[in-house]
Amino acid sequence: MTIEVNGRKIDWIENESVTKLLKRMKYTFPLVVVKINDKIVLRSDFKIKVIPDNSNIDVIHMISGG
Amino acid sequence: MLEGQIPIEDYESGNTKNKWNLNKIKLEHKTISEYNYIKKDIQKGYANRTLYINLNEGIIKEKKVTEDMKKLFTGGRGFGLKLLWDSIKSNTRWNSNENELIITTGPLCGTTQYPGSGKSLCLTISPSTDIICDSNVGGFFGPYLKFAGFDAVEIQGKAKEDVIIIIDGEKGKISIETAPLEETNSHMISQQLTQMYSSEDDDKSRQKISIVSAGMGAENSYWGCLNFSFYDIRRKIPRLKQAGRGGLGTVLRDKKIKAILTKVEKFDGVSNNPADSVTLAKVGTKLHREIRDLDRYQCNMRAVGTVHLVEIMDEYDLLPTENYRFGSFPKASKLYSQNFYKLFTKIIPDGCWHGCTMACAKTVDHFTVMTGPYKGEKVTVDGPEYETVGCGSNMSIWDPLWVLEFNFYCDTYGLDTISTGTSIAFYMEMYEYGILNKKRCDGIELCFGNAEAVLEVIHRIASGDKGEFISIASKGIRRVKDWLIKNNWGDIGIIEDCGMESKGLEYSEYVTKESLAMQGGYGLTLKGPQHDEAWLIFMDMVNNSIPTFKDKAEALHYFPMWRTWFGLNGLCKLPWNDVEPSNNPKTDDPSKVPEHVQNYVDYQNAVTGWNVDKEELILQSERCYNWQRAMNVWLGRGSRKDDWIPYRSMGPVTVMEYISRRERYDKYLNEKIGISEGKIEKMKIEEKIKIIYDYRQDQYQKLSDAVYYRRGWTPNGVPTPNKMKKLGFTDPKMLKILKDKIITDEKAGLNIWGGKYNNKEKNPNDGIKYW
Incomplete structure (x- = not known):
């Protein structure tokens, strides 16, 4: 019962949305791209898209900064 | 005018108004050297000449920009490198007579159709590093220098007394004049010269002038920055952007230059004479729309500028606190962008060059100065930007108003906030370990969080204090490390490991331990x-x-x-x-x-x-x-x-x-x-x-x-x-x-790889000598 976020294994939580996962990971940076098993999740779907067990999540933070 | 914007005539900054006898000040000027030049149009982004000034001999001349120079060095910083290479020696140091201060533009500089197109690149041999330092800066000077007729200005030698250099694109004339009575600190001299040299007594004329200056702090430290002015027709003052890093302002004052002024007759959207203005407008418009529609959902630069990064860096453990010991801190929320947003003057466009819809150059108007020579005056503070707020957290000072005070004084004294803040954070850590103490710090209790002590250090530097600590501290971390080690006051490992400099330059404000x-x-x-x-x-x-x-x-x-x-x-x-x-x-x-x-x-x-x-x-x-x-x-x-x-x-x-x-x-x-x-x-x-x-x-x-x-x-x-x-x-x-x-x-056996590779690992080229 785990998922992989940016190559690091963490516990899977049932019915966890993308928004909640970002909150759990403390990913507050606004310019992020989220992919679940290589498929992009639209920002407008972050609240409703539920993370499946065993999935591979990429939360790509754009560079910005500096 | 955009929706919600304040009409020019309705805005009053509330700042203290300075009154000077400008005629008397100007009468004291003596002309050292003059040069008249033929005004020419810009061709496809290039003025096709640079300006050389030698302060020792009063020489002013033009240098041609060749096609080969464009091909190899493009422009801007590249031109600066080429000019330095032709003029300095391998043993040139920051205060050598032949060292140059170079301000460059670039072929796209001065465009008004595409956001972020008003930057200058400045170069010199740095007092901190003994190598070339390049630093970029906004404000009107770069575009005006080009529209006055030059892709770059290089200044060599030193004047015998304080001077100003005037590049008058209206008359086609360059002059070097003595300037004994002008103020040195930047928020003052930029106002004086803007008023003194505007062709008419109106805001439109004042807007056609830009001034480069550095204050008393630059004169008395290695942290000198250059302040580039841009006249704000609403606030009715020249505002300031900084070429911060590497001591460029220190070199300016070492050459006894109080200011460099450039002035244009006119400029507009096609002053660069672009080859294809239709495509240029199309590309620019696309980005303008993007910024208008998306910025508020992304970085919110138009509302708070780069300060939006403070809370993000704190959340990701990257915000330097207590000299980079930690990347987040319980009190950090006091410095989050919302606290600065409350202080920023709103609904005024804040670009540092025309046409920049990103408009991230935020300001606080009628800020009441709390300490030092301008105590009680009301001033406009340009910023703070993220890095300056990061200096507050790095010194464990969590008061937004104090950050504004620090920001204001560093700017007007011509001190780079980053080098100043990072250095003092290191001194504070050394103080905590007893390697420094009150006696060794010339009577200053320089412990983390002591906001008053930091300002005292800055004021003492600007006043030219000759105490041993201030004299060395103002030269930055590397010199202080050597001083502490020489006096055998602490463990060499701790001193070297904790002082955040490399090549002699202080780190900017990000914690890098995990990257x-x-x-x-x-x-x-x-x-x-x-x-x-x-x-x-x-x-x-x-x-x-x-x-x-x-x-x-x-x-x-x-x-x-x-x-x-x-x-x-x-x-x-x-x-x-x-x-x-x-x-x-x-x-x-x-x-x-x-x-x-x-x-x-x-x-x-x-x-x-x-x-x-x-x-x-x-x-x-x-x-x-x-x-x-x-x-x-x-x-x-x-x-x-x-x-x-x-x-x-x-x-x-x-x-x-x-x-x-x-x-x-x-x-x-x-x-x-x-x-x-x-x-x-x-x-x-x-x-x-x-x-x-x-x-x-x-x-x-x-x-x-x-x-x-x-x-x-x-x-x-x-x-x-x-x-x-x-x-x-x-x-x-x-x-x-x-x-x-x-x-x-x-x-010397130095052409070997530095890592220790075990049997399973390979060095990058597997032993082939490609060099």
């Missing part, structure tokens, strides 16, 4: 640890998208080259990736923002009439980047030993730091270094620190190996003659310097 790539982004740089070459923390530490040395080296090739390009053209990097098109996530390489890269290809072609592609943009940078490294080699630096970084930027120096992130480091020992959990449990903290210390030092050397190889440099970090020839350089003097250095390194 090896960003350690390289600070250490494997040309001028020293400034984040303008690469900002890779998210790619590396958070996204985990560049896991191998080869990946990191590729990023440390591409991004420094890409970011260098902005400085060759007179552009700001913020509109590249601080706003992104809505379809960016679907592109092949979102971190590069491909659509915006293509914008820049179209933009450069539209102005210059060239036919370049995105690969050529990188080549333009690669030429200049390698040339600057080669010049560093010539100046006696620019090899592996010079890319050393302090251990505080790699990992925990002290037991307290380790304990504060114990879970993280214990996990690191287990997962990365392979020590069993049982063994870790039994180890002392000091033992754990030592193991991580050795491991991470080796990781940094391996990273350096991979980066040098990727960049086509020797294992000692020297660009090879072959690499230079491939980039198009044929200068026999430079090629010989590099060849001789490589032979010397070979004899």
